[in-house]
Each structure stands twice: as C-alpha cells, then as structure tokens.
Amino acid sequence: MSGWLRIVGLGPGDADLRTPEAETALAAATDLVGYGPYVARVAARPEQRRHATDNRQELERARHALAMAEAGARVAVVSSGDAGVFAMASAIFEALEHGPTQWRALDIAVLPGISAMFAAAARLGAPLGHDFCAISLSDNLKPWPLVEQRLAAAAGAGFVIALYNPISRARPWQLGRAFELLRTLLPGETPVAFATAVSRPEERIELRPLAGADPALADMRTLVLIGSAATRTLAREGTCPWLYTPRSASSA
Secondary structure, eight states: OOOEEEEEEOBSSOGGGSOHHHHHHHHHOSEEEEEHHHHTTSOOOTTSEEEEEOTTOHHHHHHHHHHHHHTTOEEEEEESBOTTSSSHHHHHHHHHHHSOGGGGGSEEEEEOOOOHHHHHHHHHEETTSSOEEEEEOOOSSSOHHHHHHHHHHHHHHTOEEEEESOOOSSOOSHHHHHHHHHHTTSOTTOEEEEEESTTSTTOEEEEEEGGGOOGGGOOTTEEEEEOOTTOEEEEETTEEEEEEOOSOOOOO
C-alpha cells in the first residue's frame, strides 16, 4: 500500500507549540481529517483536501481516514492537544480492530502533541510535580456513576486531578456535581485552576479554592486542574499565584 496515516496532535493552540514531526506530516499529507475547528487550525496547501466533520463523528471519521489511506492517500488525522489523550488515536485503533484485516498492514503512526493538562500546568508552575491523573467528565461513552467513582478514588488516593471536557451546553451540570463530590473528600482550601484556551489569544487562567470553585468559570475550552491536599500556592504581585505540588510525599 502506498498510502499512510498519521494521527497528529496539534498541541493546545499556538502553532509554536506544535512539534516539527507534526509539521512535517501535515505538509506531506494529501488529505486532512478531523473535527472542523481543528482542521481549520492547519494552514493547508491548495492541493490538499480537507475533510471536516462534527465533534461526535469520531468512528466515522476514523473509518474514512483508514479507507483513504488504503486507497493510496497520505492522510493526517488531527486532534487538539495530544491525539492519544481523549482524542482521535483511540478511535482510529477501535476502527482498526473492527475493520477489514488489510487495514492492519497500513503505515500508521501516532505523532504526540502537548496535551491541555501539560500546557495548563506550565502556565501555573508545577502542579503536576507529584502523582496525578486525568479524568474526562463527559458521560457520552461511559456512565456518570463511573465518573463519580473515579473522582472519589483519585481524590482519596491524593492525586492531582486534571478534568477534561468539564462542561458543555449538553452537559451543564456535571462540573458542579464533581465539585460537590470533591468538597466532601478534600479540604475547602484545595486550589482549583481554570485554564481556558491556553496559548491562544483568548487565554484565561483563574485560580479558586475548592470551596468557592464556580463551574461558570469553565467552558469546553477549559482544562480544570484540582490540586491535592499537598498542592501549594506561591503568591505573586499583580498576577495569578504559582501553583506547585511538592515532589515528595509521606505515607498516610
């Protein structure tokens, strides 16, 4: 087969945060595939074909990309952040598992990008300096009780928690419910960071204690980062405090 497929993480927004490997694949691709706003972030050549689809069409998008690569196209499937973190890489391999056997012979590679939690952490200081986890609040593909179970387990284990997909028009209540649950498990002064559109012109960073964390500060562009009991703030004059989690921890 002469075609190939690259699953490309575009990073958080600013093109300067995109890897050279990703840029090379995007330049060489004949076809760009992805959620519409992400495809629009790639400066395509006139001869490149764009295949932009809706946000909830991941499997259809994956099958289309694989079929084009099988037919000889050089396909770049794009995701925001890192393609392997709540993004298109898993959809591609799900389609690969259940698709035609010959797809497994395709030249496929996953090209990493800077995920939202790492971009947000860099702005904040070093909140991921000790153990941490990432949880998506979307219940499109898993039941909400499982989300609550995982939140409780992570908080109880002392992890810093990065929340992806915190809120949307279709899911306006989940972040508030997550905060209610975490307030029963963590101190009220636990820092919560709202990092919105990091690296883009509309970037906004807000820091609140868990007791006063307001879901209205988040939208679908926001990464919500909840500190552990050990996470500390360092005040800075005229700007958001630094946030960091010490590297060491004692047994409970």
